[in-house]
Amino acid sequence: MVPAVARRGIVRKVPAPLRSAVKSSFTSVDAIRSATVVWAMGGRRNAPRHSAAATRRVVRLKGRHVHALLVEGATAWAARARNLHILLATLEAGGIEYFCVRGATKDLPTVAVPAGLRASAEEMLQIAFEQTPGYVGAANATESGMRAGDEERSWRQVRRHGALRVAWYVTDPTQQLVFGSDQGCDLEFWPERNGRLQAPRPNRVVEEVPVGAPRHTVPQALFALVPGAYTTGSAHTVAEFTQPLAEDHLFPIDVVYTWVDDSDPKWSAQRDAVREGRMGAAPQTLHAQAANDARFTSRDELRYSLRSLHQYAPWVRTVYLVTAGQVPSWLDTEAPGIKVVDHRDIFSDPDALPTFNSHAIESQLHHIDGLSEHFLYLNDDVFFGRPLSPGLFFHTNGLTKFFQSKALIPSGPADTDDLPVNAAGKNSRALIERSFGTRIAQKMKHTPHPLRRSILADIELVYGEEHRRTQHSRFRSPEDVPIASSLHHYYGFHTGRTTAGNLRYQYIDLAAEQARRRLDNLLAHRNFDTFCLNDTVEHPDPEAQERMVRQFLDAYFPVPSRFERADSDEYRNATRPIPSQKAEIRR
Structure with a gap:
């Protein structure tokens, strides 16, 4: 209930040891979610976060050097599911209302937040990015357009965009594989008009939803991956996004x-x-x-x-x-x-x-x-x-x-x-x-x-x-x-x-x-x-x-x-x- 401006002032007055404790809690949540996602995708369980097998690295990706977390058993689809996990955990930790969307980008997760809560969402994400380095950019940006998510200037540069791409980068122990913005998650800010939240860009289901639309709890797999692949965790969404679409591959x-x-x-x-x-x-x-x-x-x-x-x-x-x-x-x-x-x-x-x-x-x-x-x-x-995706080989019919x-x-x-x-x-x-x-x-x-x-x-x-x-x-x-x-x-x-x-x-x-x-x-x-x-x-x-x-x-x-x-x-x-x-x- 505290306004975003006041909350930032309060956070600045919180003693440094307490702030460190809060960040450590984010670290624990991230480590558990990362290990769970990799295990669910068929990989091996992560090593302890501060061991030689799970540390931060500076790696090269598409001509630039970026920060990435070294995760044993990392895969492209697990990195994508992990990004959704972290984004949802961050929003939920801040008590920020959201709902997942079958978005404009077919194979990437998309999360919608009312535009009135944008400042709060940005604040929570900056805290998360301070502990686990990641990147933010416009949803249609190339890899070179992604900027460090823990910097206020990065957020100022993207505030004119109604849809963003957020990603915490991952690499495998050999560092031959780096999963960046292509495996990220889109974050949309839906403005309110006449009691309805309106999509800032086209998606495949609806253009708007009522402000007070009930939230439904569904598996994250519906949004993190194509149906049929498995991941863990739940997500909130509205009724329109709970049902399979005609474009989904429902057969094994x-x-x-x-x-x-x-x-x-x-x-x-x-x-x-x-x-x-x-x-x-x-x-x-x-x-x-x-x-x-x-x-x-x-x-x-x-x-x-x-x-x-x-x-x-x-x-x-x-x-x-x-x-x-x-x-x-x-x-x-x-x-x-x-x-x-x-x-x-x-x-x-x-x-x-x-x-x-x-x-x-x-x-x-x-x-x-x-x-x-x-x-x-x-x-x-x-x-x-x-x-x-299966659509490369099979039509949904x-x-x-x-x-x-x-x-x-x-x-x-x-x-x-x-x-x-x-x-x-x-x-x-x-x-x-x-x-x-x-x-x-x-x-x-x-x-x-x-x-x-x-x-x-x-x-x-x-x-x-x-x-x-x-x-x-x-x-x-x-x-x-x-x-x-x-x-x-x-x-x-x-x-x-x-x-x-x-x-x-x-x-x-x-x-x-x-x-x-x-x-x-x-x-x-x-x-x-x-x-x-x-x-x-x-x-x-x-x-x-x-x-x-x-x-x-x-x-x-x-x-x-x-x-x-x-x-x-x-x-x-x-x-x-x-x-x-x-x-x-x-x-």
Whole structure:
């Protein structure tokens, strides 16, 4: 009830020891909330605030040096949820009325405060920023427009704006990742006119609400993340913002990986025996790229692809790892949200096993027990490159998206001289022409493939003979059909269940001369939605290639996922803080 001006005068007269005690209480609240958010997002619990693993750092972000809190297990989405936690705690500590909004910025939390309480809100935020350094700027400002939130002049500069961006920056122990204003929270000040609070900018639900509108308590996840991801805590809002919107993805989305460990001597011996005709079948004449060692090479890409999933797509429900009875040594098979599936559990005809053909394995994915209707199919050489929402892959009405390449399927029927990828594309084209009388021309990008079980099941029925032949092809064959990576998309399009989409994507051939330069650019900018690191031919210096790829993946994805065993050496190395003198910049 004390006016803001009077309150500031009172605060100035409070003895310094008492002020320090109040700030310490904010520190405790922040530490608890940070640890809770990271744990809820699947990360590891924070170390004590003043340990080497959880301290302030001065780090570089988009060309400028900023203060950030070092948090073990930090992820982009957890940083976003943490910012909402702190903002709401600050407003609640000051007794400031607020309500959360489904805002103008789709993927960022938005909080509304009556414009008449702006001075009080700014005062409380300055106190919070004094203890935990953070930044404030106009909601539409770039990173360079963010200013230190504990300075009065920063607030004077943004008072003409009705919507602000506030953020407490976070970095991981390696300081390779810094989450700044892009993972912040928007704060809107709603002016009152004729007994109604009016939005200072458009949002997706209402333009105004009554001043005395009842407040409802809802989970913060409704505002901090896309529905389906999990966080903790509650928030206040008005009735209009409590219901899901038509643009929300309300159905579960799973992920399926196919993976092989080429270093397994039993698997290698079996592959060689099949290839040479020593397991009952005659030796097979294969294209050079159908079964070369580069196609099966594993550099632990799966570990880093899972890290990318953990970091940038926490809305995934369950990850299914389809293998030939193999399990990575570092994988925690008891972790929530991961299931290992053997080929024997999904192949409709066990006589088709063993197989070393990804087309054959992909033809059986819809047989996975418990798999959701909507899922993403990934090879282990595909990675998420920045925070993504389900809308990149699926429409909210259930339609899936596909991503066409500029590369064209060569003309003519499939031939034994064709590259395996070209022969498969030709076979897919022939089936679509036969069924619908239209001609497909484009290949698909090597991205996550959004799929539906029902479409895959229909393909197995409609193209039974081609499906059976693909299932029984132990290595890539000119008769293969690329069911998951091509036919699904075009068949779904012609039956009204899929549509063309767009994403920012990069493909890097690791054997190319420019591979290192492209990896360096990718790491420097981190501006692609997904990317693929692919081998098609063997590299002349495998050890140098191994070092190049490992260094890149360690730098791009330094934070272990919840799927990794905490007792592994790789996990301990990833979570070890670097010496502070290498990261801090002396003033």
